[in-house]
Amino acid sequence: MVMLKVSESQQxxxxxxxALDGAGVRASPTLVANAFNLRYRGRSITPHTARNWLLxxxxxxxxxxxxxxxxxxxxxDELRFGRAPGKTYVFEMNDGPIEMxxxxxxMVDRYLSLPLVERKTIRDVVSAFMMAKSxxxxx
Numbered sequence: 001m002v003m004l005k006v007s008e009s010q011q012x013x014x015x016x017x018x019a020l021d022g023a024g025v026r027a028s029p030t031l032v033a034n035a036f037n038l039r040y041r042g043r044s045i046t047p048h049t050a051r052n053w054l055l056x057x058x059x060x061x062x063x064x065x066x067x068x069x070x071x072x073x074x075x076x077d078e079l080r081f082g083r084a085p086g087k088t089y090v091f092e093m094n095d096g097p098i099e100m101x102x103x104x105x106x107m108v109d110r111y112l113s114l115p116l117v118e119r120k121t122i123r124d125v126v127s128a129f130m131m132a133k134s135x136x137x138x139x
Contacts, residue, residue: 013056015079019072027054040067073106 020027029051037044052058069076
């Protein structure tokens with residue numbers, strides 16, 4: 001049996017595509033370059049550079065990594081190195097386990113810091129959204 005080692009830059013590319021997907025952003029080099037350039041104060045990147053990131057050919061510099069992580073709501077360390085053991089939030093759902101990204105984990109932490117009355121209000125709002133979604137399916 002031959003074990004192939006996945007390069008560090010390829011692992012980064014996989015995490016970048018996952019973060020884009022988690023943020024609802026299509027992994028298009030042109031889209032990534034344009035959205036990145038709106039947020040970056042340095043020299044703009046080209047779609048070719050974004051393509052190389054997405055394919056795992058090169059990795060961004062630290063300053064660019066920070067912009068990507070802010071944009072995609074993942075920590076720079078998670079994006080660069082992956083998740084540290086014990087730092088993941090995994091919930092068992094009806095469809096199977098789901099792992100939450102940074103934005104969702106921060107939202108849960110903020111929710112849990114609210115007083116009980118305010119948490120109930122948020123649960124009521126989420127329930128209303130779910131009922132509306134169920135009603136749409138019936139139409």
